[in-house]
Amino acid sequence: MMPDFEKDGETIQGYSGKNSDDPSDHMWSLYLAKAENFDKALVESWKGDMDGILIFAGLFSASVTAFIIESYKKLSPDSGDMTVTLLTQISSQLVAISNGTNLNVSSPPAAHLLFHPTSSVIAVNILWFLSLTLALLCALSATLVEQWARNYLQLIERLPAPNKRARIRAYMYEGVKMFRMTAVVEAIPTLLHVSLFFFIIGLVVFLFPINLRVALTLLIVLTAVVILYATVTFLPMRHKNCPYQTPLSSTCWTIMQHFKLLWYHNYDEDFPFPSGKTVIRGSMAEGRTLVAMAPSPKRSQRDEAALDWTLESATDYSELEQFLVAVPAFYRPSQVNEDGLLVALGFHRSVPMLQECILQADVQSPTWRRHAMACMTALHAVVPKLPTIHRNRLSVSFASALEDLRNDSDITIASQAICTKATLASNILFRIAESIPSESKVFDNDAADEQLLLKISEQLPVDELATSLTVRPHKPIEISKPPADVTSNALRILKSDDVIEAADRYLKCCKAYNCPEIGKFFPMNPQFCDIDYYWFFIPERVVRSLDWINRRVICEAEFSVQYLRNPNQDPDGRSTDRAVWGMSWMLRGLRMKRMRKEFFNCGRFMVINTLLTELMQCQHDTRGHSAFILETLHQLIDPSPPDIPRWSPAVSSHRSKLSVNDADQDTQANFIRLIKAAVSPVHGIRPFTVPVVELLIRILSEVEHPTSIASAIDAIDGKQWLLDSKFPLEETVERLRAKLTPQSFGPSM
Numbered sequence: 001m002m003p004d005f006e007k008d009g010e011t012i013q014g015y016s017g018k019n020s021d022d023p024s025d026h027m028w029s030l031y032l033a034k035a036e037n038f039d040k041a042l043v044e045s046w047k048g049d050m051d052g053i054l055i056f057a058g059l060f061s062a063s064v065t066a067f068i069i070e071s072y073k074k075l076s077p078d079s080g081d082m083t084v085t086l087l088t089q090i091s092s093q094l095v096a097i098s099n100g101t102n103l104n105v106s107s108p109p110a111a112h113l114l115f116h117p118t119s120s121v122i123a124v125n126i127l128w129f130l131s132l133t134l135a136l137l138c139a140l141s142a143t144l145v146e147q148w149a150r151n152y153l154q155l156i157e158r159l160p161a162p163n164k165r166a167r168i169r170a171y172m173y174e175g176v177k178m179f180r181m182t183a184v185v186e187a188i189p190t191l192l193h194v195s196l197f198f199f200i201i202g203l204v205v206f207l208f209p210i211n212l213r214v215a216l217t218l219l220i221v222l223t224a225v226v227i228l229y230a231t232v233t234f235l236p237m238r239h240k241n242c243p244y245q246t247p248l249s250s251t252c253w254t255i256m257q258h259f260k261l262l263w264y265h266n267y268d269e270d271f272p273f274p275s276g277k278t279v280i281r282g283s284m285a286e287g288r289t290l291v292a293m294a295p296s297p298k299r300s301q302r303d304e305a306a307l308d309w310t311l312e313s314a315t316d317y318s319e320l321e322q323f324l325v326a327v328p329a330f331y332r333p334s335q336v337n338e339d340g341l342l343v344a345l346g347f348h349r350s351v352p353m354l355q356e357c358i359l360q361a362d363v364q365s366p367t368w369r370r371h372a373m374a375c376m377t378a379l380h381a382v383v384p385k386l387p388t389i390h391r392n393r394l395s396v397s398f399a400s401a402l403e404d405l406r407n408d409s410d411i412t413i414a415s416q417a418i419c420t421k422a423t424l425a426s427n428i429l430f431r432i433a434e435s436i437p438s439e440s441k442v443f444d445n446d447a448a449d450e451q452l453l454l455k456i457s458e459q460l461p462v463d464e465l466a467t468s469l470t471v472r473p474h475k476p477i478e479i480s481k482p483p484a485d486v487t488s489n490a491l492r493i494l495k496s497d498d499v500i501e502a503a504d505r506y507l508k509c510c511k512a513y514n515c516p517e518i519g520k521f522f523p524m525n526p527q528f529c530d531i532d533y534y535w536f537f538i539p540e541r542v543v544r545s546l547d548w549i550n551r552r553v554i555c556e557a558e559f560s561v562q563y564l565r566n567p568n569q570d571p572d573g574r575s576t577d578r579a580v581w582g583m584s585w586m587l588r589g590l591r592m593k594r595m596r597k598e599f600f601n602c603g604r605f606m607v608i609n610t611l612l613t614e615l616m617q618c619q620h621d622t623r624g625h626s627a628f629i630l631e632t633l634h635q636l637i638d639p640s641p642p643d644i645p646r647w648s649p650a651v652s653s654h655r656s657k658l659s660v661n662d663a664d665q666d667t668q669a670n671f672i673r674l675i676k677a678a679v680s681p682v683h684g685i686r687p688f689t690v691p692v693v694e695l696l697i698r699i700l701s702e703v704e705h706p707t708s709i710a711s712a713i714d715a716i717d718g719k720q721w722l723l724d725s726k727f728p729l730e731e732t733v734e735r736l737r738a739k740l741t742p743q744s745f746g747p748s749m
Contacts (some may be wrong), residue, residue, distance in 0.1 A: 013261055028166040035169050039156070043149045046185055051140035053192060057139040060192075064132045064199055071128060072205065074121045127202030133193035141188045148181070189248035193229075200225075236284065237262065240291045245284075253284045262287065321371050327378035372405060372413060376420040459470045668708045675700055676715035679722050694727065701732055709739050 091703045156169045176182070200222050207215035237256055256262050265274035278294075280287040292299070314320040395614065405417035675696050700712045713736050716722060722729045 027161040028162040031166050032162055032169070035166070039169070039173075041151060044144055046149050048191065049185065050145050051126040053142040053188060057135045057142070057192060060138070060196065060199075061135045062437055063131060064128055064135065067199075067203070067206075068125070068128050068132060071121070071125050075117050075125060078220075118209070124206045127198045127205070131195045131198040131202065134191050134198070138188055138192045138195065141191070143183075143184055145188070152176070186247060193247060197226075201293045204592065240264070240288050250284055264291045264294055265296065266294070310669070317371050321374045324378040326375040328381040344728070369410065369413060373416060376402075376405070376413075376416045380420045399526055594678060668703060668705065669711060670743070672700065672703075672711045672715050673709060675712070679716055693722075697727070697732060701735055703736075704739070706740060709736050713737055724745070 024454055066712070152172055155172060157167045159168060200218075204218050204222060207218060219246060231250045232244045233252055235242045236249050237246045237253060253262070260279050262280040262282060263277045266276040266278055267274055277532060280290060282290070298393075311320070313324055314323055347670060402417050402420060405415055408414045408417065678693050697716060700716070702711055703712055713733055716729065717733050
């Protein structure tokens with residue numbers, strides 16, 4: 001027995017109404033939700049196209065019919081022409097009778113035997129009748145397509161059960177694809193275009209026998225239209241995002257795809273030039289989707305323009321808040337194409353929002369406080385990714401707005417304002433370091449600074465640590481303490497060698513850079529850390545960064561000593577520059593006593609015991625480094641170097657000059673041998689300059705150990721080079737010999 005089913009309230013054989021609640025209905029409902037949206041969009045597009053075709057085909061058919069009414073008459077004999085022929089014959093007969101001549105009268109031939117339509121008339125009628133036929137065929141096809149579309153939707157929607165509707169929809173859509181209904185619908189406009197071209201060509205042929213000038217004018221216009229039509233047809237093949245196309249574009253796309261003439265460029269990550277080509281597969285719509293999603297520099301530009309347009313389209317703060325709320329999720333760490341997007345994330349829009357929030361602070365408006373949180377959260381998420389913050393995006397009012405929110409009574413808002421302010425300041429500091437070129441290229445790869453600093457900044461738990469670093473001492477804010485694992489992880493990162501090295505490079509690059517933007521976010525300590533060529537600002541309550549710098553100075557000095565003991569390993573001279581720069585930094589830091597005691601002592605003995613003699617032995621043959629040696633000796637023995645102002649905090653009563661007597665006996669012996677070589681020039685080796693030798697002997701005259709004194713006297717006594725240089729040799733030797741007397745050493749001797 002056949003099952004029954006219902007139709008319009010009636011029971012029809014073929015379906016049973018039992019078991020209407022199928023457990024799979026939920027799954028089929030999901031399918032139907034997607035399918036219904038697809039079908040409605042498809043049918044609406046068909047209906048819109050067919051409505052336009054019906055209107056155009058009706059008007060066009062009426063126009064063509066008017067021309068055909070005039071042209072088809074020329075296919076048959078004209079009765080007026082036959083009348084003229086008969087009248088002419090009668091007139092000839094009357095003339096003959098009046099003249100008295102004989103005239104042979106013969107009956108005229110049949111009209112249809114004399115009439116032959118011209119080829120142009122035949123061509124015009126063929127073209128215009130074809131045009132009218134195709135136009136009417138398009139109108140009929142459009143009517144049928146609309147009927148087919150309605151039947152398609154009605155057949156799917158007639159069944160209430162989701163599983164039945166889903167299956168009938170899948171069945172009917174299979175038929176749509178099998179019989180290529182989409183291709184049929186797309187072919188209808190093609191017929192209409194062909195009909196239009198037939199009519200225009202026939203019009204040109206029609207005008208040629210009548211008036212040549214008019215026909216040529218129309219021919220030129222027709223040629224231009226054909227060229228334009230062909231251009232529009234093939235333009236999507238060259239530019240995939242071109243909105244112009246004709247019904248023939250899909251056919252041309254398929255033909256070019258068969259010969260593999262459609263492709264797009266591949267781009268590797270972080271590389272602006274194409275690395276290869278990929279052949280496009282599928283239809284024109286699928287090809288455009290593929291090209292639009294392919295990674296490329298232009299895609300990033302399009303993304304940026306789209307998001308910037310979205311931001312600019314926000315007419316009020318409520319719409320802007322919706323945009324800002326989506327920003328943190330958009331900038332998740334796994335994003336590959338996040339760089340370069342939202343570069344102008346509305347600093348100009350954030351300022352009035354924050355200021356409005358402050359003005360509403362007394363009212364405690366939940367709306368404005370929500371706006372403030374959305375704005376600061378978005379800034380906090382985006383700023384670390386921005387390649388730069390343009391100066392016109394920052395203002396004193398913007399910093400003041402953040403500062404007022406930082407002191408808000410709401411702990412959540414205050415903490416977020418502190419984190420946002422710290423993040424903005426960090427971004428500015430990092431970008432300053434990147435924008436300032438270093439005078440001394442002491443590292444082989446300066447480009448690693450940015451990557452390393454950004455990597456470190458992403459690893460640090462800024463949310464938990466920024467508050468404790470920047471909160472004002474006189475107005476503490478109650479916040480929850482970060483978990484132990486967060487603190488431990490942060491300390492591990494901060495103590496790593498990479499952080500120390502990155503901080504060192506960054507501070508080195510901030511040479512004499514007075515950035516007004518920093519002052520808007522961090523109050524500056526007037527006690528600058530002066531290292532002559534390299535000045536940098538220290539934010540309040542972040543003094544422990546000095547330990548990073550000092551530790552890095554010690555590491556740099558150790559590297560310099562290792563290099564100076566093996567100078568032949570530096571063919572290009574880069575390590576020499578690094579060693580000279582590192583030791584100069586070490587000496588200046590020691591002179592200013594800006595480091596803690598353990599760092600100061602470490603550096604003091606490193607310079608005295610190792611640096612001086614090794615530096616002299618390796619660099620005395622280069623005049624350029626001779627000037628550095630002279631400066632180094634000044635740093636060692638001059639209590640008030642001329643390059644440090646008297647008013648500088650670095651000049652204090654705690655400073656003491658470094659003495660050669662701090663060195664061990666082996667170092668003192670090496671130093672004396674160096675002086676002996678300096679005052680005994682060898683042919684082929686450039687000698688030290690006289691000022692350098694003078695300072696060397698001045699240091700030598702300060703030795704106190706008897707063995708060193710005796711060696712010093714032996715090294716310089718009677719040296720002709722010193723006498724020729726008018727050096728006070730005798731006075732120096734006498735002063736050294738006086739130290740060897742028993743009275744000079746006291747009772748212990």
